[in-house]
Amino acid sequence: MSTSVYSRYRAAFAQALANALGVPAADIEAQVKPAEPAHGDLSFATFPLAKAQKKAPPAIAAGLAQSLSVPGLEIKAVGPYVNARFPTLPFTAEVIDAARSAGIRYGGDEDAGRGKTVAIDYSSPNIAKPIGFHHIRTTFLGHCIANIYRALGWRVEGINYLGDWGKQFGLVAVGFQEYGDPARIDDMGHLVEVYVKANKRAEAEPEFDEKARAFFRRMEAGDAEALKLWNQFRDTSIKGFKKIYARMGIEFEHIEGESRYQGKMDAVIDQIAKKPGVKESQGALIVDLTYAENEPPILLKKNDGSTLYATRDLAAAQDRYERFQFDKSLYVVAQDQALHFRQVFRALKEMDLPWADRTVHVAFGRIHGMSTRKGQVVQLNDVLDEARERVSVKVRENVEAGRIQTDDADALSEQIALGAIAFGDLKHKRASDYTFDWDEVLSFEGHTGPYLQYAHARAVNVLRKGGGAPASYDAALLTLPEEQALLREIMRLPEVVRDAAEQYEPSLVARLLLDVASALSRYYTLGNQERDKRINVEGNDALRSARLALIDAARVTLAAGLTLLGIPTPDNM
Numbered sequence: 001m002s003t004s005v006y007s008r009y010r011a012a013f014a015q016a017l018a019n020a021l022g023v024p025a026a027d028i029e030a031q032v033k034p035a036e037p038a039h040g041d042l043s044f045a046t047f048p049l050a051k052a053q054k055k056a057p058p059a060i061a062a063g064l065a066q067s068l069s070v071p072g073l074e075i076k077a078v079g080p081y082v083n084a085r086f087p088t089l090p091f092t093a094e095v096i097d098a099a100r101s102a103g104i105r106y107g108g109d110e111d112a113g114r115g116k117t118v119a120i121d122y123s124s125p126n127i128a129k130p131i132g133f134h135h136i137r138t139t140f141l142g143h144c145i146a147n148i149y150r151a152l153g154w155r156v157e158g159i160n161y162l163g164d165w166g167k168q169f170g171l172v173a174v175g176f177q178e179y180g181d182p183a184r185i186d187d188m189g190h191l192v193e194v195y196v197k198a199n200k201r202a203e204a205e206p207e208f209d210e211k212a213r214a215f216f217r218r219m220e221a222g223d224a225e226a227l228k229l230w231n232q233f234r235d236t237s238i239k240g241f242k243k244i245y246a247r248m249g250i251e252f253e254h255i256e257g258e259s260r261y262q263g264k265m266d267a268v269i270d271q272i273a274k275k276p277g278v279k280e281s282q283g284a285l286i287v288d289l290t291y292a293e294n295e296p297p298i299l300l301k302k303n304d305g306s307t308l309y310a311t312r313d314l315a316a317a318q319d320r321y322e323r324f325q326f327d328k329s330l331y332v333v334a335q336d337q338a339l340h341f342r343q344v345f346r347a348l349k350e351m352d353l354p355w356a357d358r359t360v361h362v363a364f365g366r367i368h369g370m371s372t373r374k375g376q377v378v379q380l381n382d383v384l385d386e387a388r389e390r391v392s393v394k395v396r397e398n399v400e401a402g403r404i405q406t407d408d409a410d411a412l413s414e415q416i417a418l419g420a421i422a423f424g425d426l427k428h429k430r431a432s433d434y435t436f437d438w439d440e441v442l443s444f445e446g447h448t449g450p451y452l453q454y455a456h457a458r459a460v461n462v463l464r465k466g467g468g469a470p471a472s473y474d475a476a477l478l479t480l481p482e483e484q485a486l487l488r489e490i491m492r493l494p495e496v497v498r499d500a501a502e503q504y505e506p507s508l509v510a511r512l513l514l515d516v517a518s519a520l521s522r523y524y525t526l527g528n529q530e531r532d533k534r535i536n537v538e539g540n541d542a543l544r545s546a547r548l549a550l551i552d553a554a555r556v557t558l559a560a561g562l563t564l565l566g567i568p569t570p571d572n573m
């Protein structure tokens, strides 16, 4: 089944509105949004019509609501909105069966992106530096967007585009000659120490900085000795990074980097040099787009002949198109680099590359509240370690109290810690900044990863106690308002996954999972002492089976959604 119940009703509602208004249905469909739960399932706002119709929105809504009739939908005006509510019983079985038969793939649609390719540049740390905590944004967002596109049937080419070329390697190299211990060249921590020292010194001492630049020029000129040293640093860094990615369960289709374009830059520069905006300025080559947009020029080549980040991105964009023939090429990179990407994309257009408008900067905001007292970046690995430490205290307490059964408390703590950190990030809209707070992300209640993992584990446990998920059941028995409310949330996952892909917005999936978990909890804990009776309805096996089937659909929804977010789903916690 490729169209969900939700999207079928949405289309029917949009069609009816479009007929009434005499406009194409496609124009209306995008304006139909989920309604406030108290008011139904779908909502259409009439504000935009007020001007043309010279009527107040509530009057327009009332008129429309009266004239519409869609089989199976209850349509009502609420203030300026026309709202529609799905019927209850007819599709209960369809929603439950859709979730249960898809299992961990629920929410996806393998036909949606068949034959299409998306390149996703994410994580992309700079070598010889540690992966900082702020890297979780690009890493988790990119990973999750990749998962979502894969679930929608796209071919995904995930690229970890390492910052492995540039003056900073000159800095590590000359720093290593000065402060390095050759025996520890394969020790990532040591390289970081060296880098920090060298960086400080270069800031204070122009000659040292010049030495670093000179070293990088040697690399660019292909000097074998310089390249050998650089290669060793690079290997060490990649080994270090891979450990962290393995810990987070992340694999890339490609780990490459800026250095891939060494020696290929002249071709790019030749290609663009013919364009009208390209000129020399104080010995450097620049693309001056100021005639086109009010933006500073892009620097392609410095006056010492060395190339830059932007030049390499131009080469990389073309290389990716040649290799993957992508339909979309995403760059999951901080908002701070917005100007850079506007310039690069603009230059691609100037180069008349027909695919230039397939490139998208998937920008995100900052994390506050996470630097050491000295203002240094906090390393991602350290944050994961600390999260595991903190979680394991709680896990051990629960194990001792008999609330959690596990033979591997450490592994469970690691899974919960990962879930906490990942969800703490992914629940935020990517464009907004947020402040990291230990107590907030690690809490087992509230809008957190552990809360969702717990909701999932609880569903598993209820099913286990109830004798497993039933093969057959009678959906018509699920008539309680709490049951219908839970079904409505379960039903939305496919829709939300599609929206999340379109908007590159994993937070939509995160939010829906919170809604599923709270609907599940309201259903299950209604009248707390009675909770077991909800499922173990005495003497009524049919009702019990139906309820277990619903719980099973909720379990599947949580498992599938968490998996899309890259969050582990332990069965016990």
Ligand code: ARG
Pocket (backbone or CB within 6 Å): 121, 124, 125, 126, 161, 162, 163, 313, 316, 331, 333
């Ligand atoms: N290495 C860069 C940084 O850490 C990010 C690279 C993003 N990708 C790109 N194609 N420019 O700031």
